[in-house]
Amino acid sequence: MRVLVIGRTGQIATELLPRLAAAGHEAVALEPPEFDLTDAGQVAAAFARHRPEAVVNCAAYTAVDRAEEERDLAFAVNATGPRLLGEAAAEAGVPVVHYSTDYVFDGSKAAPYTEADPPNPVGVYGASKLAGEQALHAAQPRSVTLRTAWVCSPHGNNFVKTMLRFGRERPEMRVVADQHGAPTFAADLAAAAVALLPRLAAASAGDPVFGVTHLTGMPYTTWHGFAEAIFAGAARRGQTAPQLTAITTAEYPTKARRPANSRLDCTRAARVLGLPPQDWRAGLERCLDALMKGSAA
Ligand SMILES: NC(=O)C1=CN([C@@H]2O[C@H](COP(=O)(O)OP(=O)(O)OC[C@H]3O[C@@H](n4cnc5c(N)ncnc54)[C@H](OP(=O)(O)O)[C@@H]3O)[C@@H](O)[C@H]2O)C=CC1
Numbered sequence: 001m002r003v004l005v006i007g008r009t010g011q012i013a014t015e016l017l018p019r020l021a022a023a024g025h026e027a028v029a030l031e032p033p034e035f036d037l038t039d040a041g042q043v044a045a046a047f048a049r050h051r052p053e054a055v056v057n058c059a060a061y062t063a064v065d066r067a068e069e070e071r072d073l074a075f076a077v078n079a080t081g082p083r084l085l086g087e088a089a090a091e092a093g094v095p096v097v098h099y100s101t102d103y104v105f106d107g108s109k110a111a112p113y114t115e116a117d118p119p120n121p122v123g124v125y126g127a128s129k130l131a132g133e134q135a136l137h138a139a140q141p142r143s144v145t146l147r148t149a150w151v152c153s154p155h156g157n158n159f160v161k162t163m164l165r166f167g168r169e170r171p172e173m174r175v176v177a178d179q180h181g182a183p184t185f186a187a188d189l190a191a192a193a194v195a196l197l198p199r200l201a202a203a204s205a206g207d208p209v210f211g212v213t214h215l216t217g218m219p220y221t222t223w224h225g226f227a228e229a230i231f232a233g234a235a236r237r238g239q240t241a242p243q244l245t246a247i248t249t250a251e252y253p254t255k256a257r258r259p260a261n262s263r264l265d266c267t268r269a270a271r272v273l274g275l276p277p278q279d280w281r282a283g284l285e286r287c288l289d290a291l292m293k294g295s296a297a
Pocket residue numbers: 006007008009010011012013030031032033035036037038057058059060061062077098099100101102129148149150151152156157186
């Protein structure tokens with residue numbers, strides 16, 4: 001299939017492009033400066049020029065704290081962008097794969113969130129992502145939104161790379177232990193999109209494959225638990241581990257509030273999409289191998 005990928009150098013796009021090629025698809029990937037998703041004319045021109053048979057939107061405004069001060073930009077990229085893509089895709093009759101976030105929830109639920117739970121974002125980033133999901137599915141019902149969380153990979157900005165960098169520079173790391181969720185490796189999210197594409201092409205609106213589905217890694221942990229695994233893996237590859245201290249959210253003030261419970265129930269992904277959650281500990285091993293190649297073992 002001819003696949004239009006929005007975003008080219010982000011975490012998920014970087015993992016997606018080689019997988020699309022390996023599966024025999026012809027992919028075109030666009031991002032700034034050559035392409036701005038928030039510009040209706042540029043979206044229309046991209047569809048006219050590339051005549052895609054499917055679209056995967058890997059683009060987003062993902063700076064959670066900065067979004068509190070750049071509300072308009074966050075909403076342009078995360079809400080207007082998906083709406084424009086949905087409109088163009090509906091007109092062209094092609095399905096869309098999109099990604100959203102655990103931050104659409106307020107985190108007050110005591111159990112993992114299902115797709116039936118009402119979102120209630122506590123920050124601008126989450127609010128903009130929720131608006132984007134809604135606008136996309138309203139414009140193009142033949143869309144899949146994979147709501148995921150804590151995305152990491154060897155590329156771009158993410159918690160694994162932050163921990164490795166700070167861990168080299170500091171004797172002690174303090175990491176919140178009262179925010180619960182699950183890391184997800186970008187490679188697994190890219191593979192999920194590739195697995196979905198043939199099915200989407202054949203499915204009509206109303207098919208249960210379309211809609212919002214939760215998909216994260218497993219098992220659930222906390223940011224502190226994740227940091228512990230990162231430093232243990234780094235230590236096995238020769239990096240001296242800092243002392244790791246568990247702290248509360250109150251002890252780590254940030255501009256944006258984050259949900260205390262980010263756990264997503266992923267049973268629908270396994271049952272309806274045939275996408276069982278992947279163990280993030282295996283993803284972490286591969287990520288550390290890629291990042292620490294050449295370091296003393
Ligand atoms: N990172 C995470 O922890 C999580 C991410 N997600 C979601 O997963 C998806 C992918 O995230 P991730 O790969 O981490 O994102 P990244 O931040 O790594 O990449 C975002 C991409 O979007 C592009 N982009 C930004 N603005 C525009 C624009 N106006 N027009 C076109 N492209 C643009 C960027 O291009 P450039 O570099 O040139 O700005 C970049 O390629 C997003 O929908 C995100 O919300 C969900 C849960 C967690």
